[in-house]
Amino acid sequence: MAARFGNRRTALRGGTVRRTFAPPPHAVLPPRMSIQGVVMVNRLLVWAAGSREVQRQVTENPIARRAAHRFVAGEQLEEALAVAAELNSRGVGGILDLLGEGVRDLAGATRAVEEYEEAIAALAARRLDATISIKLSQLGQTVGRDACRVNLSHILDTAQSAGVRVEVDMEESGLISDTLKLFREVATSHPQTRVAIQAALRRTPLDLEALAALKPRVRLVKGAYAEPVEVAQQGRAEIKAQYKFLTDWLFQHGTDPAFGTHDGELIAYAREAAARVGKGREDFEIQLLYGIRRDLLKELTDSGHRVRVYIPYGSSWYPYLTRRMAERPANLLFFLRALVGR
Numbered sequence: 086m087a088a089r090f091g092n093r094r095t096a097l098r099g100g101t102v103r104r105t106f107a108p109p110p111h112a113v114l115p116p117r118m119s120i121q122g123v124v125m126v127n128r129l130l131v132w133a134a135g136s137r138e139v140q141r142q143v144t145e146n147p148i149a150r151r152a153a154h155r156f157v158a159g160e161q162l163e164e165a166l167a168v169a170a171e172l173n174s175r176g177v178g179g180i181l182d183l184l185g186e187g188v189r190d191l192a193g194a195t196r197a198v199e200e201y202e203e204a205i206a207a208l209a210a211r212r213l214d215a216t217i218s219i220k221l222s223q224l225g226q227t228v229g230r231d232a233c234r235v236n237l238s239h240i241l242d243t244a245q246s247a248g249v250r251v252e253v254d255m256e257e258s259g260l261i262s263d264t265l266k267l268f269r270e271v272a273t274s275h276p277q278t279r280v281a282i283q284a285a286l287r288r289t290p291l292d293l294e295a296l297a298a299l300k301p302r303v304r305l306v307k308g309a310y311a312e313p314v315e316v317a318q319q320g321r322a323e324i325k326a327q328y329k330f331l332t333d334w335l336f337q338h339g340t341d342p343a344f345g346t347h348d349g350e351l352i353a354y355a356r357e358a359a360a361r362v363g364k365g366r367e368d369f370e371i372q373l374l375y376g377i378r379r380d381l382l383k384e385l386t387d388s389g390h391r392v393r394v395y396i397p398y399g400s401s402w403y404p405y406l407t408r409r410m411a412e413r414p415a416n417l418l419f420f421l422r423a424l425v426g427r
């Protein structure tokens with residue numbers, strides 16, 4: 086599988102700089118941090134993300150595990166269910182995400198299927214309002230495509246019988262064609278399935294056109310993976326512009342669109358786009374990540390929006406955590422402070 090954090094030359098805010106790590110296309114310069122500062126932080130992150138030793142040290146460190154809880158519900162399903170129940174009590178839906186992408190053998194994929202079955206059964210038994218979100222690389226996509234297809238169908242059938250909806254996360258660009266192909270293969274028999282689509286990618290408008298006949302259920306996100314400039318827009322303005330264009334597209338051609346973003350401007354745009362086609366707040370969903378912008382969550386629920394929170398859980402939280410840190414280097418400082426006890 087292609088490395089998530091690769092070496093490349095890329096443009097950053099107008100200038101071309103040589104970096105060993107490119108932040109996700111939408112990465113925001115933190116307030117008062119210079120470009121050199123961001124580059125240094127990102128170098129640190131790429132080194133940390135690639136180092137097995139750092140991963141081992143971090144994941145085995147009890148303080149680090151506690152700090153990771155800011156973004157991850159816990160290592161056990163029970164903890165994710167508790168978060169979902171608490172959100173439900175405030176009128177907010179959940180999206181359960183079992184961490185553990187990029188399995189290296191089919192046994193790992195089978196374990197993930199079993200764990201998802203357990204999650205589906207628990208959600209149904211407790212009548213919780215939560216979907217499950219899966220990564221196809223966790224179901225064996227890169228080790229055995231046919232097995233992945235079987236695993237996906239199995240989860241979809243189990244979920245459908247239990248009345249639980251499934252969402253498919255979108256991963257790095259090398260996996261997108263196959264993920265969309267698999268989505269197309271199952272979307273007719275499982276029309277409730279939602280797929281994540283990354284606005285930053287140059288190919289996305291064409292991908293959506295190709296799905297138009299299905300009136301797809303989409304979660305529109307900016308895109309969390311570092312991609313080369315020929316694959317993805319790098320500037321914030323360009324990504325936002327494409328996000329808005331795709332928002333309008335989804336209100337015209339999609340079904341029950343979901344917007345996975347904490348960006349107030351894009352949420353406001355979704356509201357306006359809905360109004361332009363005679364739709365209201367009940368006709369779309371806003372999705373947020375657990376632990377991020379709790380103020381926004383309250384604001385959205387208070388103002389009557391349909392909101393779901395993505396709840397990652399499981400022991401393989403390290404890659405997820407490094408993505409959240411790359412998005413916002415302040416998270417890295419929070420994490421490092423927790424480690425040194427300050």
Ligand SMILES: Cc1cc2nc3c(=O)[nH]c(=O)nc-3n(C[C@H](O)[C@H](O)[C@H](O)COP(=O)(O)OP(=O)(O)OC[C@H]3O[C@@H](n4cnc5c(N)ncnc54)[C@H](O)[C@@H]3O)c2cc1C
Binds near residue numbers: 304310409
């Ligand atoms: C529900 C959900 C599901 C997602 N699924 C996928 C997926 O399947 N595939 C994929 O590639 N990406 C996925 N993403 C991630 C997405 O692509 C972005 O990387 C992420 O949402 C940050 O972009 P943003 O739109 O929130 O805007 P940003 O401009 O990055 O953030 C807007 C504001 O939100 C806050 N914020 C954002 N990120 C953080 C953070 N890490 N820590 C603290 N504050 C933060 C900050 O206040 C920031 O100013 C998902 C996101 C969400 C919300």
